[in-house]
Amino acid sequence: MQLVEQRKNKYCISKKIKMKLSNIMKIIIKYKFFHILAIPGIIYFILFHYVPILGLVIAFKDYSGLGGIQGIIDAPWVGLEHFKNLFTSPSFWKLLRNTLLISTYRLIxxxxxxxxxxxxxxxxxxxxxxxxxxxxxxxxHFLSWVIVSGLAIMLLSPSSGPLVPLFNALGVKPINFLGDKSYFRSVLVVSSIWKDLGWGTIIYLAAITGIPQEQYEVATIEGATRFQKIRYVTLPSIKFVITIMFILRVGKIINENFEQIFNMYSPVVYEVSDVFETYIYRRGILQADFSFTTAVGLFKSVVSLILVVISNKIVKLLGEEGIW
Structure with missing residues (x-):
């Protein structure tokens, strides 16, 4: 009797699996052109985001950078030694502080x-x-950080920038914004907002466009002002998009904008501007310490994953829809 029951259960499970596969194939065939359009993007992520994951083994080996793939295979295994060196390094807390502060300012x-x-x-x-x-x-947004940084250096120059006559007229000594620790982070945040403001607006404008006009008409009939329409119609309608963008933004807190900082900073402001990515560049590329910097990169990725999971959980606890 039990044998018959087991066979019946296996048959039911097999039938369910076949039905699910059949439904998936129907959806793929129905939307085949959309799936074809997605193929280049899928290939990109596989080649540049998933295949390189195999290289993370370098973080647990003493790899010299020679010999290619065979060199990685033959490199001696050192386990968690590079992670211990990272956490005990005098630079670690400075890098963590700078990264979190700059990212938090940008988030706020x-x-x-x-x-x-x-x-x-x-x-x-x-x-x-x-x-x-x-x-x-x-x-x-379409200007590279090399160009934007060049413009910032010219505009904020304490000797020949356009702000110099203004300081002179006020009787104040020109400020070296890019060479002063007190101002450098503010310059990073302001220039980042200026560069990405319009591009980020596209997503929210698209979400606002999808709001039914009937809601605004009803609000007008009820005598709502423009501010009230924004508060009670627009913002609640795009709340889901704001939530998703916030979760993704929190996940990038540990990943600073390398191009911007690299093109703007100097040894004078290392104390307030040196972040994990600039440190990886100097230690990994200039000093060829590949294993150690791979460990740093892996640490950043793990922290980013944890932040995304935590922020998604908090959002769901607040009654909103998360990423999953």
């Missing part, structure tokens, strides 16, 4: 900026002005 000031700008643009009724404002705000 930079995350709400595109939301506010999108809400402002949505309230503009003049289409021509709206398009011009959007175009101007998007343009900096």
């Amino acid at each position: 000031w930079g995350f709400p900026a595109p939301i506010i700008f999108a809400l402002m643009l949505n309230e503009v009724r003049n289409r021509r002005f709206k398009k011009i404002a959007q175009t101007i705000s998007y343009m900096p």
Whole structure:
């Protein structure tokens, strides 16, 4: 009797699996053109995000950088030695402090900026002005950090920058913003917001566009002001998008913008600007210490994963939908 029951259960499970596979194949065939369009993106992630994961074994070996793949295989195993060296290094706490501070400043000031700008643009009724404002705000995103950093260095130069006459007129000594520890982080945050403001706005404007106009019409009939429409209609409707973007942004806290800092900082401000990525560049590329810097990179990735999981859990506890 038990044997018959087991066979019946196996048959039911097998039938369910076949039905699920059949449904998946129907969906793939139905949306085949969308899946074909997704193939290049899938290949990109496989080649540049999943295949390199195999190289993480370097973090547990003493790899010299010679011999390619065979050199990695033959390299002696050292276990967690590189991680111990990282956590006991005098630079570790400085790097962690700088990374968290700069990222937190960017999160506090930079995350709400595109939301506010999108809400402002949505309230503009003049289409021509709206398009011009959007175009101007998007343009900096397409400039590399090399160009943006060059512009910042020229504008903030304490000897020949356009701000020098203003300081002289006020009777104040020109400030070296990029060479002063008190101002450097602020320059990083402001320039980052200026560069990415317009591009981040696209996502929120797209979400706002999807809000049914009937909701605004009902609010108008009820006598709601523009501010009240934003508070009770627009923001609740794009809350899900804001939540998802916040979770993703929190996951990047430990990953600083290497291109920006590398092109702006100098040894004078290392104490307040040196982060994990710039440290990896100097130690890994310039000093060829590949195993140690791979361990640093793995540590960053693990912390990022933990932050995403925690932030997603907190968001769900608050009653919102998370990433999963």
